[in-house]
Amino acid sequence: SQELEQSPQSLIVQEGKNLTINCTSSKTLYGLYWYKQKYGEGLIFLMMLQKGGEEKSHEKITAKLDEKKQQSSLHITASQPSHAGIYLCGADIRSQGNLIFGKGTKLSVKP
């Protein structure tokens, strides 16, 4: 069974629009990581969240971890074509440091 659910699977938005990607687990997340993959390239680390209620921002991307530490959202404000790619969440659900991953969200931004 998939321990980390990521939604939506794919997303097409108009440039300038906001969007949200979710990552949900039935288990407590000891660490939640967001990555971006550009086509044909390796993962780029975006942000890590550990505390319930934590929120981090980098440029126009904001990630939050809920108080129960079972859900995280990645929000992009005023999307741009450079935001296009596959966004992947990874989580430590066993407090052993090893990550499991969601299936990714493919984001396309129409100019």
Added chain:
Amino acid sequence: GAVVSQHPSWVICKSGTSVKIECRSLDFQATTMFWYRQFPKQSLMLMATSNEGSKATYEQGVEKDKFLINHASLTLSTLTVTSAHPEDSSFYICSATGGYTDTQYFGPGTRLTVL
């Protein structure tokens, strides 16, 4: 869905020995495979990208003579940690892409402990 396996799942070796880790795509042809390293409670670090039939591209700071990568076929890539030392102890994960998708499919990882 696409499946990627890694072997072994864990290995313990003595300092100075070499260890080979295999990454296989079981039901698709992986034109590109990525090797990552993960330190405890830290993010993944991309080590190298390998395309079938060509030399791997290493990320800055990764010693290519120490971490030998071979991607000889469309279903197999190997990472050899040469002359391993305790500081090489880590969790190594591979991922593969291929076919008509850019989605990366991750292997389950290999935990390496160097004594």
